[in-house]
Amino acid sequence: MRKKIVAGNWKMNMNLQDGIALAKELNETLTQDKPNCGVVICTPFIHLASIAQFLNQDVIGLGAENCADKEKGAYTGEVSAEMVKSTGAQYVILGHSERRGYYNETPEILKEKVLLALKNDLKVIFCIGESLEEREANKQNEVVKAELEGSVFNLSAEDFGKIIIAYEPIWAIGTGKTATSDQAEEIHAYIRSIIADKYGKQVADDTTILYGGSCKASNAPELFAKPDIDGGLIGGASLKAADFKGIIDAWK
Ligand code: 13P
Numbered sequence: 137m138r139k140k141i142v143a144g145n146w147k148m149n150m151n152l153q154d155g156i157a158l159a160k161e162l163n164e165t166l167t168q169d170k171p172n173c174g175v176v177i178c179t180p181f182i183h184l185a186s187i188a189q190f191l192n193q194d195v196i197g198l199g200a201e202n203c204a205d206k207e208k209g210a211y212t213g214e215v216s217a218e219m220v221k222s223t224g225a226q227y228v229i230l231g232h233s234e235r236r237g238y239y240n241e242t243p244e245i246l247k248e249k250v251l252l253a254l255k256n257d258l259k260v261i262f263c264i265g266e267s268l269e270e271r272e273a274n275k276q277n278e279v280v281k282a283e284l285e286g287s288v289f290n291l292s293a294e295d296f297g298k299i300i301i302a303y304e305p306i307w308a309i310g311t312g313k314t315a316t317s318d319q320a321e322e323i324h325a326y327i328r329s330i331i332a333d334k335y336g337k338q339v340a341d342d343t344t345i346l347y348g349g350s351c352k353a354s355n356a357p358e359l360f361a362k363p364d365i366d367g368g369l370i371g372g373a374s375l376k377a378a379d380f381k382g383i384i385d386a387w388k
Contacts, residue, residue, distance in 0.1 A: 140173035141367040144374025155183040161377040172387040188224025199227025205248040217256040231263040243286025261300045268307035301345045302369040308349025317358045324364035353382025
């Protein structure tokens with residue numbers, strides 16, 4: 137049976153001290169009141185090693201928001217998958233629309249990143265999703281299919297099993313405009329169907345597919361009630377322990 141997950145993506149927020157304080161607060165809260173789902177926090181690189189020291193990783197997983205598309209060497213400023221792993225992190229977000237859009241990450245680059253992450257034993261949260269323009273042209277299915285084909289459908293079934301998909305419509309990210317639960321369910325079911333076409337029903341049934349985009353405690357219960365929505369990838373609402381806990385509790 138696939139895992140239910142609520143993952144936070146802190147993006148470029150939180151200095152080291154504030155990030156540690158937030159992670160400590162979450163760690164205490166969730167150790168006392170155990171979640172009914174997997175919980176992951178994905179933080180800027182600089183936080184990982186410090187947070188890994190105290191995080192109860194049986195309750196909260198730790199991940200990075202990116203990694204390099206090269207193994208090692210003269211790539212000033214880059215952080216490799218091996219380096220991420222060595223901090224104690226177990227996850228990495230790849231393919232976020234902000235990386236694709238602002239940093240020109242192409243399907244080919246993402247394919248390399250995915251392979252390096254898996255080689256270093258990291259679980260990948262792989263993001264896909266259409267722009268407003270593409271949604272208005274009713275091209276969302278085409279877009280997500282091409283994103284999967286371009287970067288992860290080259291994997292073996294075994295490796296694909298280490299991928300968590302996050303469907304994040306770009307028009308819903310940070311805009312306060314959530315996809316309706318019906319809109320989200322429709323495309324999640326489509327995503328699961330193309331995974332089934334590629335890898336078979338068992339793999340598709342076992343794949344966790346998260347929804348992301350203005351997800352908060354008030355709309356999470358309705359989204360998570362849908363059969364093909366297995367949790368959320370949370371931006372803004374992951375930056376305060378109470379807000380994030382509110383979404384985690386949607387699984388209770
Ligand atoms: P918001 O929850 O702030 O809309 O961000 C979603 C997101 O991009 C998570 O990766």
